Each structure stands twice: as structure tokens, then as C-alpha cells.
Amino acid sequence: MPVQECLQVIENVRIKEDVFRLVLSGQRHFFLKCGQFVNVKVPGKALRRPISVTSYTDHTVTLTYRIAGEGTKLLTECTGELDVINECGNGFSFDLFEKDILLIGGGIGTAPLVACAEEAVKRGLKVHAVFGFRDRSQTLFEEEMKKLGADLHYVYDEDGENTVTKVRDLGWQDMNFLCCGPTVMMRAADELMTGEGEFSLETRMGCGFGGCMGCSLKLKSGMARICKEGPVFRKGEILWENLL
């Protein structure tokens, strides 16, 4: 359930040329799930910026954000307290997984999958992952994923590789999976995968908690708000042409 609150900035540091890690903490016991997002008020900007949860504990939440424009640039300067709406969205469900889980991520879309890997390990699942980036300098979450014992494969555009093709080459297309990344990548994954899975979608949001219908997407089953019924939707539900 969305909660508007002020959280303390514990850390807001550059981890790659244009990627920052933001750690926030609060007094309240958080009820977060992986795949949920935090809608961050950036001073000077009218609308909040939705950022997925990379990791969380009872009282802290870690976000990883890429400088995409003015808002995220301003965010790099934030210290002290941040006004956020915490616990937004539905999050991934884990009912698809018995022994193994496959995480397919592209670019900054790998961020929510780290929380998924943590959750998977807690549930005793073996984590397999294919993460794609533009080039080696962009690589994210190598240490985090290694610590979790993930069977992790990186692919790079600079090598002419493709995340989804890699999944096929590994023979993993029949595994059940979670996926987040650029829309074209997710659509390709949807086409390839024969296993069941879920995708985390994004669009520009007015509120992030269901108030404005600004993020509503037509699915096969009807209209759904990406911020409230989503951002995570089941494979087979998504009409990709409505996002492109």
C-alpha cells in the first residue's frame, strides 16, 4: 500500500558514470516487495520520479537510478530528507517458481531484478540471470549477484550480443522468468519464452498511486494502471504495440 513519508538519505553515490545508488531509511517498518517502486519527489520538479526497489530491509530501501534527464540529475544533489511515496505498485509474485528462477534484465532494468534475486535466495531458489548492457563500463550488480550465488551471464551490445538471443543460446527459453528492461527487449523476450513469466513495465506517471489514470494501458484483459495494478504484468497479458 502506498505510503507518503519523509525518508533520510543515507547514501547517494555515483556507482557508474551516469548511475547512482540512493539508500533511504525510515523509522517505520517497511512492507516492501521486489518489483515495487518508490515515487520520489525531486525538489524543483512538479512530478515525482518512479524508481524501482533494488534492495530493502525493514527500515531501508536502496534505489539505483540512471541520469536520464533533469529530474534524475537534480536527484544526484539530494541530501538530508526526501519526500517519497513508498511501496507503490504490485511487485513480482513468486508463485511461478519451484526450484529455479530466470531473471532477464537490460540496462537500468536490471535494478528491480536484484531484489528478486535476494527474494529468490530467501525462498531457496537457484538464480539464473542474463543481464545486458551497452558496454562493459555500464555493468551493474556484479558483486551483489555473485554474493547471492547466481548463475549470471552478462551480454554487451558492444560485442554485438543480445540478451534475449543469449537466453535462447543457453537453452533457457522454457524456464519460468521475471523480466525488466527496454520495451523492445521485453517484447522479444515475450516472443521467445515458452516458460511462464512476468514483465515490469514503465510509462510516464502523473501520481504513481492510482489517482489520475495517466498510466493506464490496454491489456488483453482490459485497462490497467501501470502504477497500481502493475508495474508487473503476466506474460501473455501485454499488448506491446500499446507501449511502443
Place this chain on the structure above:
Amino acid sequence: MGKLTVELSGMTLKNPVIPASGTYGYGMDYLDFYDVNILGSFSIKGTTLHPREGNGLPRICEYDQGMLNSVGLQNPGVHDVAEKIFPELKKVYHGQVIANISGFSFDEYVECAKIMDREDIVGILELNISCPNVHGGGASFGTDIPTAVEVLKRVKQAVRKPVYVKCTPQCPDLVGMCRALEENGADGLVLSNTFLGIRLDRRTGKPIMKNITGGVSGPGIFPQALYKVYQVYPHVHIPIIGCGGISTADDIIEMMSAGAAAVEIGTLNLTDPQRIPQIITELEQLCDTLHVESITEITGRAHR
């Protein structure tokens, strides 16, 4: 009766603060933030006779002082609202709502209004003749006086509840429009809806929103919205609900000074969902500072 109590055509509101249509869903999404029963009332998402899917994504963009939206009146249709949503809403909200009604033909407005008129949870019918998003729809009703009057007259004949008309600031003769609406039976006015605008992607130079244009709202439109109320107030006798860019208790006092009997607040709910309860408290304190026994004394004081 508290200091903040206001009356709109027989409907008593415990305060003049009304979340605006399209920024408050059907109230339910705000229960996570506070008890919606503290409100004077709220205006539900623009409802049409038939379900509407609205415009494609992206539907939202931003400017320094607010936002643009091209939601395009997505709603489940008046039958679902009356049969499915209202029963749920009644479990948590004990006041009456303002039913925002849109249409693309005279008949559609009338049929939709008739159904809303039967619902005891509806206090006032708010005819949205101003939604700028739908091609060939809203905007033409709101900018042409004879068309707007015709919609109003037909709806008035079909219903018993008070009918307020929510005008578009795009109307070239807003004073003339409002006078004509009053003469033809409008019980009140809502001034006003969003201004039409556009944003372009800095990199590609192309429109950001799928619908190309959208309604501009938020703090950046406050002076213009305030002026609409200031301009119209001396020419009408029916209550005006002031709307556009309000984000503080001071803004409410200013809007009421210009002539508003109550206010609608939109974008603020989206950017700062917990703000309205604080504003209601601050408004009460402002009445003390201004030494007024009843906030109704503020209405129109700019003109006295």
C-alpha cells in the same frame, strides 16, 4: 456549523475544499493516505454514458509549475459507476460526491445525467463541457455558447439535482458564456478546466504525448484561473467553484476573494496526496488570522 462550512445549492459542505475531477478517481485510492470523510466533497472522474479507454500512452508530461494530461476521459461508463463503484464507495465515504459528466452528443449528456440523478450519493451534477482532449468532443461544447446552453437546457429538463457547468478557459467570451448558462438554469459554475498545451521532446522535437496536446494544470495556471473567477463573479449570481493551480490555503483564500464560493483542487492531489488534510487545518487557522467567523465572508471581497 464550523467556520469552514459552505453551502452549494442546498448541499452543505463542512469545508470548501473539493478534490477536482480526474485527479481523485472515485476517492478510493486516497484512503491509503487519509480518511476522505474530512473533505467538503469530491468530484469523481469524468463519467460518460459508455465505457471509454482513453488515449494512448504517454498521457502525461510535465512543466516546471505543473503537468499536462491527455487521459482522454478513460472511465468504465456510468452504469458501472452507479452499479459497481458507488456501492463500494458508500462503505467508506458518507458524504455526497459531485458527479462529473461528459459526453459527445446531447443525448449522451442527458442519459448519463439521468442515471447520476437517481443516485443518492450524488449531490451535484457537474457538466464537463471543457475537456480539451477528445477530438470533436468536449472543446466545441465549451467554446460555443449556443451549444453549451443546449446541453444545459436538455440536462436540466431531465434531472432534479443541481447542475453546475464546468467551463473551459479556452472559451473566447467566458463572461458571455457564464451569463448565458445562468439565464438558462445553471445552478452554479466551475471555473475552470485545464488550458490546452503541448510539450515537445527536446531530443527529437516531436510531441511527448501520444495525443499530441493535453490539458495544462497545476500551480503555473493559478493566476489565469484566478482571473477567470475574478472576471465572471460580478456578472453572475450563482455560486462559482474556483479551480486551477491551487496548492496552498492562501491560494484558497485568494480564489474565494476573487469570487469563489468553494474550490476544487486537482494536480496537488497527484503530486502531494497528503497535503489536503493539512490545507484544511491551515484554512481554519487563516480564518482566525483574518478574523472571519465564517469563510463565506471571504467570497467576492475583492469586488467590495
